[in-house]
Amino acid sequence: MDYEHLLFTDGLPATDIGYRGASAAAAAGISYRQLDYWDRTQLVVPSIQTATGSGSQRLYGFRDILVLKLVKRLLDTGVSLQQIRLAVEQLKAAGLSDLSNTTLMSDGARVYLCTSQDEVIDLLGQGQGVFGIAVGRVLREVEATLVDFAAEEAQITDELAARRARKIS
Numbered sequence: 001m002d003y004e005h006l007l008f009t010d011g012l013p014a015t016d017i018g019y020r021g022a023s024a025a026a027a028a029g030i031s032y033r034q035l036d037y038w039d040r041t042q043l044v045v046p047s048i049q050t051a052t053g054s055g056s057q058r059l060y061g062f063r064d065i066l067v068l069k070l071v072k073r074l075l076d077t078g079v080s081l082q083q084i085r086l087a088v089e090q091l092k093a094a095g096l097s098d099l100s101n102t103t104l105m106s107d108g109a110r111v112y113l114c115t116s117q118d119e120v121i122d123l124l125g126q127g128q129g130v131f132g133i134a135v136g137r138v139l140r141e142v143e144a145t146l147v148d149f150a151a152e153e154a155q156i157t158d159e160l161a162a163r164r165a166r167k168i169s
Contacts, residue, residue, distance in 0.1 A: 009043065015152040016048060016153055017048070017061075017151045017152065017153055017154075018046065018047075018048030018049060018059030018061050018151065018152060018154065019059065019060050019061075019065065019146065019149055019152070020048075020058070020059065020060075020152060021036070021057070021058045021060065021144055021152055023060075023146075023149040023150070024060035024064065024065050024068060025068075026033075026149070027065050027068075027069070027145045027146055028068035028072055028142075028150060029069065029071040029072055030068060030072050032167055034072075035068070035074075038068070038071070039051070039128070039157045041057065041149075043071065043084070043085060043088065043129060044064055044067050044068050044071060044088070045064075046058040046060045046061070046064055047060070047061045047063065048057055048060065048064075048154050049154040053059050057152075059154055061151060062142065062143075063165075065142050065146065066099075066135075066138060066139055066142050067088060069138050070104065070133065070135065070138055071084055071088070073133050073138065074087065074104070074105070074106070074111065074133070077106065077108075078108060079106055079108070079109075079111060079132055080109075081111065082108075083110055083111050084111065086110075086111065087104060087111035087113070090111070090113050091113065092142055093154075094113060094115075099135045099136055099139050100135075100136030100139070101115060101116065101137065102104075102114070102115050102118055102134075102135040102136065103120055103132045103133065103134050104132065104133040104135060105120060105123050105124075105132045105133075106132075112166065114132075121131065121151070139162055151164050
């Protein structure tokens with residue numbers, strides 16, 4: 001498994017269980033086309049299994065889906081994709097272990113990562129915060145949504161290769 005694309009390296013156990021692209025997109029509230037674009041531009045890359053050609057399946061982990069949903073929320077509020085990329089990198093660099101106390105704040109142009117109530121209050125006091133996204137709340141929404149989707153184990157070979165192998169034998 002390739003761990004370099006994991007958003008959070010907080011000591012939680014890594015797994016080879018993930019969700020197909022269509023399920024990940026539905027859980028995050030985005031179109032499959034957006035999901036594909038964000039993967040190709042490396043905004044959010046599936047951490048369980050990347051697409052390796054025609055017929056192969058991407059598998060997104062829970063954290064990936066959380067980030068997809070956060071990106072969607074930021075886009076819906078008018079934050080530019082360039083600023084969202086910076087926010088995702090900031091989250092990745094922070095390696096947060098307690099997401100329930102994390103808030104993404106924005107002034108409409110920039111995104112700020114706040115890990116305490118004091119940071120949120122300071123940001124608001126400076127007149128920089130226009131809106132905030134409580135990451136813990138989004139995390140619980142993703143957990144509740146994923147109950148409706150089947151998780152799959154990462155496969156060593158892609159589906160097209162497996163089909164070809166079955167045809168030959």
